Amino acid sequence: MISFGPTEEQEVVREAMREFAAKAIRPIARDCDEKSELPEEYLQASFELGLTATQLPEAYGGGGEPRSPVTNAIVLEELAHGDATLALAAVAPSLFAFAIADLGTEEQKRAHLPAFCGSRPHVASLALVEPDPTFDVSSLRTLAEPKGDGYVLSGSKRLVPLGLRASHFLVLARGINGDAGLGAYIVPRDAQGLRVTGPEKNLGLHALGAASLELERVEVPAEARLGGPGGPGAADVRRLVNASRVALAAVMTGLSRAVFEYAVPYAKDRVAFGEAIARKQAIAFTLADMRIETDAMRWLVWRAAADLEHGRDATRSAQQARGYAAEACMKIADDGVQVLGGHGFIREHPVEMWYRNARTLGVLEGAATL
Amino acid sequence: MIDFEPTPNDRKILDQVRQEALVARTYARHYDENEHEFPPDELPQAKDFPNVFALFAGRGKDDTGMGLMSMLVSAGQTWGDYSVRMRRGRGGLGNAALRAAGTPEQQKKWSHLTLAMAITEPGCGSDPSMVQTSAVLDPATDEWVLNGEKIFVTTGCRAEGVVVWATLDKSAGRAGIKSFLVEKGTPGFVVAHKEKKLGIRADDTAAYVFRDCRIPRGNLLGGDESIPKQGSGGFRGVMKTFNMTRPAVAAIGLGISQAALDFTREQLEQAGLSLEYGSGLHGLSGAAQKLLRLEALQEAAMLTVLRAAWLSDQGQPNNTESSIAKAKGGAAVREITQGCIEILGPLGVSRDFLLEKWFRDVRITDIYEGTGQIQRLIIARDVLGYSSSELR
Numbered sequence: 145m146i147s148f149g150p151t152e153e154q155e156v157v158r159e160a161m162r163e164f165a166a167k168a169i170r171p172i173a174r175d176c177d178e179k180s181e182l183p184e185e186y187l188q189a190s191f192e193l194g195l196t197a198t199q200l201p202e203a204y205g206g207g208g209e210p211r212s213p214v215t216n217a218i219v220l221e222e223l224a225h226g227d228a229t230l231a232l233a234a235v236a237p238s239l240f241a242f243a244i245a246d247l248g249t250e251e252q253k254r255a256h257l258p259a260f261c262g263s264r265p266h267v268a269s270l271a272l273v274e275p276d277p278t279f280d281v282s283s284l285r286t287l288a289e290p291k292g293d294g295y296v297l298s299g300s301k302r303l304v305p306l307g308l309r310a311s312h313f314l315v316l317a318r319g320i321n322g323d324a325g326l327g328a329y330i331v332p333r334d335a336q337g338l339r340v341t342g343p344e345k346n347l348g349l350h351a352l353g354a355a356s357l358e359l360e361r362v363e364v365p366a367e368a369r370l371g372g373p374g375g376p377g378a379a380d381v382r383r384l385v386n387a388s389r390v391a392l393a394a395v396m397t398g399l400s401r402a403v404f405e406y407a408v409p410y411a412k413d414r415v416a417f418g419e420a421i422a423r424k425q426a427i428a429f430t431l432a433d434m435r436i437e438t439d440a441m442r443w444l445v446w447r448a449a450a451d452l453e454h455g456r457d458a459t460r461s462a463q464q465a466r467g468y469a470a471e472a473c474m475k476i477a478d479d480g481v482q483v484l485g486g487h488g489f490i491r492e493h494p495v496e497m498w499y500r501n502a503r504t505l506g507v508l509e510g511a512a513t514l
Numbered sequence: 515m516i517d518f519e520p521t522p523n524d525r526k527i528l529d530q531v532r533q534e535a536l537v538a539r540t541y542a543r544h545y546d547e548n549e550h551e552f553p554p555d556e557l558p559q560a561k562d563f564p565n566v567f568a569l570f571a572g573r574g575k576d577d578t579g580m581g582l583m584s585m586l587v588s589a590g591q592t593w594g595d596y597s598v599r600m601r602r603g604r605g606g607l608g609n610a611a612l613r614a615a616g617t618p619e620q621q622k623k624w625s626h627l628t629l630a631m632a633i634t635e636p637g638c639g640s641d642p643s644m645v646q647t648s649a650v651l652d653p654a655t656d657e658w659v660l661n662g663e664k665i666f667v668t669t670g671c672r673a674e675g676v677v678v679w680a681t682l683d684k685s686a687g688r689a690g691i692k693s694f695l696v697e698k699g700t701p702g703f704v705v706a707h708k709e710k711k712l713g714i715r716a717d718d719t720a721a722y723v724f725r726d727c728r729i730p731r732g733n734l735l736g737g738d739e740s741i742p743k744q745g746s747g748g749f750r751g752v753m754k755t756f757n758m759t760r761p762a763v764a765a766i767g768l769g770i771s772q773a774a775l776d777f778t779r780e781q782l783e784q785a786g787l788s789l790e791y792g793s794g795l796h797g798l799s800g801a802a803q804k805l806l807r808l809e810a811l812q813e814a815a816m817l818t819v820l821r822a823a824w825l826s827d828q829g830q831p832n833n834t835e836s837s838i839a840k841a842k843g844g845a846a847v848r849e850i851t852q853g854c855i856e857i858l859g860p861l862g863v864s865r866d867f868l869l870e871k872w873f874r875d876v877r878i879t880d881i882y883e884g885t886g887q888i889q890r891l892i893i894a895r896d897v898l899g900y901s902s903s904e905l906r
Contacts, residue, residue: 280794428894443817464810
């Protein structure tokens with residue numbers, strides 16, 4: 145059935161997240177950006193939202209609630225409306241945890257999931273992006289070479305969220321020597337041959353604590369492969385990537401709405417040639433387009449999230465959501481700066497930060513793949 | 515629950531619509547090249563097809579809402595051809611106005627006729643408050659006397675009657691505008707000519723002249739003769755007609771742009787190009803990248819249409835969302851069909867194929883029933899909390 149109707153529960157969650165974003169995220173976002181720091185108190189507060197633990201199975205200490213990619217998309221839009229960087233930081237561990245919960249072996253689940261269900265934030269992170277101008281998920285340069293019972297990992301990763309705090313990484317790599325498929329490997333932070341550096345100095349997402357990984361012949365046992373030796377296949381890893389794309393697109397939707405809702409009152413206040421600039425069609429139409437595009441990208445996100453939720457192949461819908469949102473979000477942030485004029489360029493307003501963040505978000509999985 | 519997957523019952527309807535569309539498509543070129551001909555009321559092949567609307571009976575609460583389905587049906591039909599339909603029903607724009615604003619007596623008396631809607635005049639388009647066609651009450655006979663000219667009347671030649679916008683008092687602006695039901699054959703009502711157009715040629719577009727055309731007093735749509743002093747209450751009532759027709763117009767255009775995308779994909783695949791989702795930017799040709807981008811645009815635009823219709827199905831206001839759907843759809847269909855021609859080059863402009871026709875047919879989407887600019891005005895007023903006098 146085609147329906148745009150959130151459940152009552154989703155409405156409640158949305159309200160709670162909106163409030164959290166307004167009280168706990170937006171007020172500290174600029175300071176975090178300026179200092180390139182993520183405060184411990186924020187990690188703790190966002191951890192207490194239960195975004196990860198509530199949706200992990202009870203057997204490992206979780207809340208046992210069914211996982212809903214649609215609910216998660218709604219949550220992420222609201223958090224990112226507060227700030228995209230802090231929203232990503234709040235959910236970065238769940239990308240790792242949900243991957244283990246969905247695709248991990250019994251041993252992997254027992255080893256890794258309980259840590260996310262304690263009283264203190266636990267950080268582990270997905271390592272996907274590579275520093276290569278032709279980087280693409282379908283043709284990774286990080287390689288996993290079978291050796292004995294295990295694998296040898298070699299390559300470089302960038303933009304690993306919360307990388308400096310992570311205890312483990314889920315490293316995506318391409319197999320060689322008779323195992324050409326895409327695989328994911330659990331690598332402890334202290335693995336021999338793994339060098340973690342950072343925080344990276346990037347254009348945007350300053351407070352994400354993004355780390356770079358250098359893997360120089362890192363040896364991991366067969367059990368380190370997500371799902372155990374030989375599995376899961378490329379299709380399962382593809383699902384991980386799809387889920388991360390939808391999450392990213394939801395963040396872009398939240399950022400876009402933030403720009404739109406900031407630009408509207410500004411344009412009504414700002415007077416030029418005797419009237420509010422919002423009363424001029426050039427500005428009013430720009431604001432109308434922001435609204436149109438924010439709506440459009442949200443529905444694409446919901447559609448892709450619904451595909452994930454019902455176990456349908458989301459490759460197409462997730463790519464469309466992510467690709468479309470990246471372009472539209474960049475345009476909205478760009479127009480936001482333009483509506484504010486010189487003030488859009490000044491760090492006193494958040495718009496310049498959103499402009500940088502929009503551009504950076506768009507490369508979190510390589511170039512927009514549309 | 516949020517989901518976007520049609521139910522089996524939905525699919526039954528959409529599959530049938532597709533079957534009909536495939537038949538309609540075989541007539542598409544003929545009626546494009548023979549603009550003076552009207553497609554028949556029923557195509558020969560239609561005799562063997564079940565009526566799509568009969569399939570709407572017996573749908574349950576778990577099936578997709580009717581308004582939303584009607585958008586998918588519209589898009590599914592125009593995927594075949596814009597205006598060659600298997601059967602023609604009483605589906606003029608005037609019928610929508612009658613349903614939205616007519617009194618029970620008017621509904622009974624007029625709903626069996628196909629009604630066109632006459633708004634635009636030689637000197638008035640996007641701003642209907644400038645309507646010059648006048649309606650004057652003759653108390654001696656209890657009749658309205660209509661005088662004026664109307665152009666761009668969709669299905670104006672084939673319609674059996676028309677809903678005409680006319681002003682009771684030019685000095686009252688929009689508040690003075692009322693709509694009137696006029697039957698074909700009424701003395702003083704003349705179909706002046708049929709327009710020749712860029713596209714949608716099978717759909718007739720008429721120009722009307724009213725010269726001392728007398729109609730009964732009871733033909734004022736909705737029956738309210740008063741002119742509100744403040745604001746434009748009466749006018750808003752008339753404009754409400756468009757809350758479902760705006761997304762429908764976008765859906766109609768998006769059915770055509772979907773046809774263009776499907777054709778382009780098919781041609782590229784036959785030429786051996788990889789168009790797979792999941793492969794990255796660097797592994798795709800420029801043409802493939804462009805096509806994938808346009809496919810996303812198509813989905814985005816269609817979703818805004820479905821959203822506006824869904825709100826209506828829920829009984830929620832959808833004025834802004836209707837304009838979002840229309841603005842987004844109107845722009846998307848232009849970009850998509852223009853882009854498909856760019857991708858296919860000579861095939862795109864050849865009249866041996868339908869792509870060049872689709873390119874012409876969709877261009878009206880961003881113009882009729884409110885241009886993209888008018889839609890943006892409506893959206894901007896809503897997001898800014900401005901009245902129509904604060905944001906012109």
